[in-house]
Amino acid sequence: MTTASTIAWDDTVLPFQLDASDIRGRVARLDGVLDQVLSQHDYPPAVEALVAEMALLTxxxxxxxxxxWKLSLQVRGDGPARLIATDYYGPTEDGQPGRIRAYASYDKDKIDPTGHPFSQIGKGYFAILIDQGEGTTPYQGITPIAGGSLSACAEAYFAQSEQLPTSFKLTFGKSSVPGGTESWRAGGIMLQAMPKASPSANPDGVSDDGLTAAADLMDDEEGEDWNRANHLLQTAEEMEMIGPSVQPTELLVRLFHEEQPRVFDPQPVQFGCSCSDDKVRQSLSIYSAKDIATMTTDEGIVTADCQFCGAHYEFDPATLGFEATEGPDAKS
Incomplete structure (x- = not known):
């Protein structure tokens, strides 16, 4: 296999459908995107793992x-890992890549280097926010932190808030090819029952944690199809999921050939941030001149750093706030 063919599927999401069982899905592989997301910060390993898992889910x-426009995933907890936030920006035109960014806030003095990454979150919530842009009302759905992973939280969200049976199998970590440098790689598969699945097949059934589970949303026939597909999903091996020698199309045939997999056009993804000089100015426009003065450094400037990409901005305080005396926002 040539080098070009081994990397052709990196940083892509491949949609597919299992025609025999009315299940849709996605196969994702991230390498350069994940490297760029994590290289912006010096996270401890546990936080790196949480950000990697969240970026793959996103x-x-x-x-x-x-x-x-934008999909956002957020996890907030009362543990050392206080916040994991990711954004996915939809392609602006057909054929253009989607863009992903991610950020974590944590208490470095309380992170347990020997503990499981998910345990660093503690109690809190998992949220999905969808913003379709100007003129629309953003949607937000929230579910409690549950299960033993971020993917389990996402599964609970879809069952509870969307009533869509959903499952994930993910793998991620640092790897290297012979003679190459170490880099992050991640691979994942998402299965989701088609929306026609009954939203109340077992309305009284809930899982042990009190949340609706996938099995609670299906009748016997749908449940049999779902269980069969998920049993096959669990046979996927780590090296098959992250490549580079097994292409996603080949992986789908290996796993689901009896389910009649059908693939659609792949979607490229890349690292991307939406921060800008204008957006920082806009975020500061609510402050008075007195507030701006408290933000001004000894050098006479106001600085701001993007938490996602690390971009650094510097401003003349006279041009900021609703009492600006200079610049485009100055009041005559």
């Missing part, structure tokens, strides 16, 4: 939505 979920 790529898989973002591609399932007819998104005109």
């Amino acid at each position: 790529a898989l979920i973002g591609q399932t939505i007819k998104l005109r």
